[in-house]
Amino acid sequence: MQLTSVDLTIVIIYLCAMLWVAVYYASKRIGSFEDYYLAGRRLTLPILIGTLISTYFGADSFVGDAEMGFGMGISGFFSYCAVAALLMVALAYVGASIKNRTPGVNTPIDVIGASYGPISRISCAVGSLCYVTPVVNVMGMGFVFKVVLGIEFWQGVVLGSLVATVYTFFGGMMAVALTDLIQYVILSIGVSLAVLIPWVQHGDRTILEGLKAFVGGDPSFYFQVTGGWMTPGLLITYAVTALSVLCEPTLFQRVYAARTSKDVRRALLVCAFMYLVLSYLAVMIGVVGAATTGLGKIKTVASESLVSVATNFLPVGFVGLFVGGFLAASMSTVDSMLLVAGGNLAYDLYKPLFKPRIGEQELVGLTKYGVLLASGVAILLSFYFGRVMGAWVFVASMLVNTTLIPLYGAVYLRRKVKLAGEISSAFGLVGTILYYFLVGRLGTFDETWNTYIWTVTLFGRQVRLWHEYNILIILPTAALLYFIAYFVFSRGTGIGKEAAR
Amino acid sequence: MTSIALFSLLIYVGSACAIVGSLLILYYFLKEVFSAQKTTTSATIEKR
Numbered sequence: 001m002q003l004t005s006v007d008l009t010i011v012i013i014y015l016c017a018m019l020w021v022a023v024y025y026a027s028k029r030i031g032s033f034e035d036y037y038l039a040g041r042r043l044t045l046p047i048l049i050g051t052l053i054s055t056y057f058g059a060d061s062f063v064g065d066a067e068m069g070f071g072m073g074i075s076g077f078f079s080y081c082a083v084a085a086l087l088m089v090a091l092a093y094v095g096a097s098i099k100n101r102t103p104g105v106n107t108p109i110d111v112i113g114a115s116y117g118p119i120s121r122i123s124c125a126v127g128s129l130c131y132v133t134p135v136v137n138v139m140g141m142g143f144v145f146k147v148v149l150g151i152e153f154w155q156g157v158v159l160g161s162l163v164a165t166v167y168t169f170f171g172g173m174m175a176v177a178l179t180d181l182i183q184y185v186i187l188s189i190g191v192s193l194a195v196l197i198p199w200v201q202h203g204d205r206t207i208l209e210g211l212k213a214f215v216g217g218d219p220s221f222y223f224q225v226t227g228g229w230m231t232p233g234l235l236i237t238y239a240v241t242a243l244s245v246l247c248e249p250t251l252f253q254r255v256y257a258a259r260t261s262k263d264v265r266r267a268l269l270v271c272a273f274m275y276l277v278l279s280y281l282a283v284m285i286g287v288v289g290a291a292t293t294g295l296g297k298i299k300t301v302a303s304e305s306l307v308s309v310a311t312n313f314l315p316v317g318f319v320g321l322f323v324g325g326f327l328a329a330s331m332s333t334v335d336s337m338l339l340v341a342g343g344n345l346a347y348d349l350y351k352p353l354f355k356p357r358i359g360e361q362e363l364v365g366l367t368k369y370g371v372l373l374a375s376g377v378a379i380l381l382s383f384y385f386g387r388v389m390g391a392w393v394f395v396a397s398m399l400v401n402t403t404l405i406p407l408y409g410a411v412y413l414r415r416k417v418k419l420a421g422e423i424s425s426a427f428g429l430v431g432t433i434l435y436y437f438l439v440g441r442l443g444t445f446d447e448t449w450n451t452y453i454w455t456v457t458l459f460g461r462q463v464r465l466w467h468e469y470n471i472l473i474i475l476p477t478a479a480l481l482y483f484i485a486y487f488v489f490s491r492g493t494g495i496g497k498e499a500a501r
Numbered sequence: 502m503t504s505i506a507l508f509s510l511l512i513y514v515g516s517a518c519a520i521v522g523s524l525l526i527l528y529y530f531l532k533e534v535f536s537a538q539k540t541t542t543s544a545t546i547e548k549r
Contacts, residue, residue, distance in 0.1 A: 044530075046527075046530035046533060047530055050523075050526055074508060181530060185527050187523075188519040188520055188523035191519065192515075193516075195512055196512065196513070204509050207505070207509075220504075223504040223505055224504075273518075274518075274519065274522060277515045277518050277519050277522075281512065281515050284512055
């Protein structure tokens with residue numbers, strides 16, 4: 001595909017605007033780690049909303065939702081997005097309360113480290129680091145640049161990562177939040193037009209005929225909530241995976257960067273609604289892709305339906321806007337993840353373990369190098385990962401299994417039992433890696449479900465263990481271990497002001 | 502046909518919400534920036 005000069009100009013203006021932010025912030029002096037990592041805790045409601053939505057709605061959501069819509073219709077929306085949005089509403093209240101209960105804290109790992117000590121801190125920081133290394137979104141940028149500029153995939157990966165890394169490196173959270181807000185506007189317009197224009201062009205009746213031709217039978221499952229495929233087991237798995245919302249490091253970074261807890265609650269409520277809307281529109285782009293393929297107007301597969309629909313049905317100028325929107329979805333997530341990864345390395349790991357009395361300027365410098373390191377690792381990993389969805393489930397499991405129980409235990413339970421936090425987070429980390437290794441090694445790859453499945457016999461019954469089920473086994477076990485240790489070894493320490501120190 | 506009509510309607514409503522919502526948020530952000538600038542400028546003038 002070759003972009004017209006108008007579309008290309010729009011994409012180039014977008015990239016230049018992002019680099020301008022980097023140049024602007026390069027001239028400003030950043031005084032402390034709090035200024036660099038949390039924008040001095042000065043984020044107000046509008047910028048908070050923009051940065052929350054564009055960070056959470058990344059290229060993985062964009063492509064993944066369209067892919068689900070292409071093959072499964074509207075049930076793709078109800079399987080994950082609706083649950084994630086509900087959990088975001090829960091985070092609106094919990095996040096605001098955590099911000100109030102732990103004043104002065106910079107990261108959730110601060111809370112965990114202060115309550116349970118270094119073993120928990122390291123386990124959770126590793127889990128978080130896995131989650132925030134932005135492999136999937138870096139791959140998304142490489143894919144778009146390859147399609148629209150006709151360059152190699154690796155060149156696209158390097159170009160996209162370079163732009164995001166440069167402004168994150170120089171400007172920290174303030175630059176990230178500002179670019180996120182602009183990216184959110186471009187993203188919203190791009191996604192809306194990509195579904196609205198082809199839907200209006202064809203009309204409901206033609207879309208239905210197209211779907212009928214596409215599936216070669218009754219397409220009514222495209223508009224059913226369960227789609228005829230979603231079993232209760234799968235729904236529970238998706239819902240549990242969506243628990244990552246409750247300990248998402250980039251969302252928590254914004255919770256701490258907000259000016260007040262009232263702003264946190266309002267921003268997350270708006271974010272939940274907007275995330276729901278954008279996910280719904282992305283799923284419907286996939287439905288349009290399937291229908292127009294059935295009508296013989298385009299020829300595409302699930303993974304390319306998003307780009308195919310946009311490039312075939314949008315008029316000149318709007319394609320550039322859509323490409324900008326897609327890049328915005330990727331870049332806004334990449335920048336946020338890089339910043340959190342830099343913070344994980346410098347603030348959550350290096351500072352407490354090697355140099356507790358590190359100066360503010362040195363910490364800012366180290367965080368910047370952490371951003372560079374995370375960017376390099378993400379670029380390298382993007383060349384090796386084949387299955388995007390598989391990679392996502394793994395990193396989400398790493399985060400949830402290590403962090404969720406110790407974090408909420410530290411904030412809401414009266415006593416802080418060191419052993420409970422240590423055993424729960426360490427088991428979450430080791431258990432997740434071990435489970436993935438065992439199922440990958442001893443199981444077989446199932447072409448139908450596109451995942452590894454290990455069939456074992458338990459009490460005379462055959463049980464099929466999917467890669468995806470790890471969260472259903474490890475998380476409850478980690479919770480059980482936490483509560484056993486909690487009730488057996490109850491002895492108190494404090495958080496809050498102590499954690500802030 | 503009824504369900505497709507409903508989901509189709511949701512596309513129109515959703516698109517309108519997404520576009521208008523994002524522009525509104527941008528508007529409030531710019532308003533905040535300009536009012537902050539105005540305050541800084543008048544404070545500087547007063548000081549002089």
